[in-house]
Amino acid sequence: MKWKRFQTLVLAAACTCGAAAQTVLIPPALDASQPVTLTLQAGEHSFDGGPATMTLGANGPVLGPTLIVHRGDFADWTVVNALDDSTTLHWHGMHVAAHHDGGPYTPIAPGATWNPEFTVLDPAGTFWYHPHLHHMTEHQVSMGVAGQIWVRDPVEQALPLPRSYGVDEFPIVLQTKDFDAMGMVLAGTNADDVPMANATVGGTLPVPASVVRLHLLNGASQRVFQLGFTGDLPFHLIATDGGLLPAPVERTRLRLAPGERAEILLDCAALEGTTFDLRSFASELPSATYGAAQPGMGPGQVLTGYAGNPLNGNDFCFMTLAVGPAAPDAVFSLPAALDPAHVVPWSTGDVTRGFTFSPSAMGPGALNSPFLINGAPFDMEVVNFEVLLGAVEVWQLTNNSPIGHPFHVHNTPFYLLDRNGVAPGPEEAGLKDVVFVPAMQSVRIVMQFNDFADPVMPYMYHCHMLVHEDGGMMGSFVVVDPAAGVAGAATADERARAVPNPATEAVLLRGLDGPVRVWGAGGVLVLETTAERGGTRVTCAGLRTGIYVAVDASGRSVRFAVE
Numbered sequence: 304m305k306w307k308r309f310q311t312l313v314l315a316a317a318c319t320c321g322a323a324a325q326t327v328l329i330p331p332a333l334d335a336s337q338p339v340t341l342t343l344q345a346g347e348h349s350f351d352g353g354p355a356t357m358t359l360g361a362n363g364p365v366l367g368p369t370l371i372v373h374r375g376d377f378a379d380w381t382v383v384n385a386l387d388d389s390t391t392l393h394w395h396g397m398h399v400a401a402h403h404d405g406g407p408y409t410p411i412a413p414g415a416t417w418n419p420e421f422t423v424l425d426p427a428g429t430f431w432y433h434p435h436l437h438h439m440t441e442h443q444v445s446m447g448v449a450g451q452i453w454v455r456d457p458v459e460q461a462l463p464l465p466r467s468y469g470v471d472e473f474p475i476v477l478q479t480k481d482f483d484a485m486g487m488v489l490a491g492t493n494a495d496d497v498p499m500a501n502a503t504v505g506g507t508l509p510v511p512a513s514v515v516r517l518h519l520l521n522g523a524s525q526r527v528f529q530l531g532f533t534g535d536l537p538f539h540l541i542a543t544d545g546g547l548l549p550a551p552v553e554r555t556r557l558r559l560a561p562g563e564r565a566e567i568l569l570d571c572a573a574l575e576g577t578t579f580d581l582r583s584f585a586s587e588l589p590s591a592t593y594g595a596a597q598p599g600m601g602p603g604q605v606l607t608g609y610a611g612n613p614l615n616g617n618d619f620c621f622m623t624l625a626v627g628p629a630a631p632d633a634v635f636s637l638p639a640a641l642d643p644a645h646v647v648p649w650s651t652g653d654v655t656r657g658f659t660f661s662p663s664a665m666g667p668g669a670l671n672s673p674f675l676i677n678g679a680p681f682d683m684e685v686v687n688f689e690v691l692l693g694a695v696e697v698w699q700l701t702n703n704s705p706i707g708h709p710f711h712v713h714n715t716p717f718y719l720l721d722r723n724g725v726a727p728g729p730e731e732a733g734l735k736d737v738v739f740v741p742a743m744q745s746v747r748i749v750m751q752f753n754d755f756a757d758p759v760m761p762y763m764y765h766c767h768m769l770v771h772e773d774g775g776m777m778g779s780f781v782v783v784d785p786a787a788g789v790a791g792a793a794t795a796d797e798r799a800r801a802v803p804n805p806a807t808e809a810v811l812l813r814g815l816d817g818p819v820r821v822w823g824a825g826g827v828l829v830l831e832t833t834a835e836r837g838g839t840r841v842t843c844a845g846l847r848t849g850i851y852v853a854v855d856a857s858g859r860s861v862r863f864a865v866e
């Protein structure tokens with residue numbers, strides 16, 4: 304049995320929001336141009352105004368502050384892990400070096416502090432932070448750790464856009480969660496039947512009778528949202544994951560898959576005194592989408608716990624907007640153009656890679672089985688491929704599975720080239736870092752890897768349905784610098800060499816002295832030995848395919864590949 308209190312609210316939410324007197328929680332904003340400390344901590348939070356339940360958050364019991372930063376700022380952000388478990392914190396969508404990216408290879412032990420440092424290179428946009436520890440991501444996000452990052456830049460600042468935090472510009476984290484009979488958040492289930500905005504169930508958001516700017520994030524573990532407003536109120540999409548669109552796109556619906564963001568403008572100037580709801584029109588979602596009546600291609604494909612969840616295939620409400628008076632200095636007009644630079648600059652790439660999604664089991668259990676990318680589950684000890692620094696790459700994403708997957712790439716945003724060979728609509732023509740690939744369809748994306756060559760520390764690509772990601776629908780890649788020699792043909796010190804390179808059975812490391820340590824993907828120490836005159840022989844038996852770096856006591860290094 305579900306917790307009765309939540310069940311009542313869900314039923315209320317299915318028809319109208321705002322019955323409860325709760326105001327939608329607005330996380331505090333932090334000026335992240337200054338040093339910022341994010342302390343990940345346990346706490347208690349009431350999602351629906353009733354008794355509190357155990358949660359996790361950053362600098363508070365749930366969610367985390369909105370970090371506001373400018374392009375070109377140095378991000379001096381410190382993460383303190385005050386949780387009982389290890390964690391990581393990933394700057395989702397931001398273009399940072401792999402060591403500072405917060406992926407699964409940079410865990411933060413309980414009680415430890417992590418000091419990423421990077422310059423903000425991204426254009427104005429809505430990014431977010433969330434844990435990314437392998438097998439624990441879904442649990443820690445569901446328990447509440449998530450926050451938005453807003454990047455500002457001169458292009459954005461020259462536009463007449465609302466930017467009064469919590470007054471006419473709002474972070475909106477949309478999630479659905481599952482609660483047990485005691486009101487505890489349950490992770491990893493398919494019974495997420497409580498919708499919420501900013502960890503508030505059935506809340507009201509006071510907005511002014513002027514132009515209102517919402518930074519929408521789908522922070523749900525699995526569910527795809529078909530967003531819209533009561534009465535099909537039109538809105539203007541101005542930015543997607545990686546930044547501003549070339550021009551506003553007027554819509555009454557917006558599909559937002561897990562991990563995706565959208566900035567929208569709502570013209571509320573003539574709506575003073577009215578209320579309307581932000582809803583997911585889930586009845587419009589096609590089958591084979593998590594959130595539709597059928598999660599698979601047909602009624603024979605079932606997902607444990609999914610049937611009976613009232614949100615599936617039914618329209619529901621996240622929050623009610625209540626329009627009050629406008630401030631005198633409010634924004635009353637919509638911009639005609641945004642950032643003309645954000646159009647796809649490439650029609651082809653130097654390299655094309657294929658990524659095929661498939662279930663690990665066929666038949667009626669397919670949807671419950673782990674999903675694979677190119678036939679393999681994620682392996683922490685394998686780097687799946689290398690990208691050459693500077694390369695423009697086309698990634699062909701082919702979904703041969705009976706459910707749609709939102710595919711996310713770390714390191715750099717991408718553009719969509721096409722969906723099933725057809726150019727994307729204007730709402731997907733800008734910079735993205737998550738793309739929804741419907742069942743049995745294909746998408747091509749294109750991007751350039753311009754910075755941050757590092758043969759050891761990988762970047763991730765994965766499904767952003769967190770249950771799929773934790774289940775192994777993920778892979779990793781490293782960016783290597785051709786000028787430094789592909790896969791270690793040259794080294795930082797010309798006296799050091801690896802022969803043969805790449806190696807299959809054994810490799811001879813020349814030019815190293817004294818104790819030698821060999822590091823694998825993610826900075827994992829794989830062996831220690833002592834250099835010998837004439838070369839140090841390392842057998843490849845027991846070494847996975849991938850890139851390794853051997854470093855001697857004086858810091859001289861040699862890079863080699865094992866095939």
Ligand SMILES: [Cu+2]
Pocket residue numbers: 674707708709766767768771772776
């Ligand atoms: Cu998936």
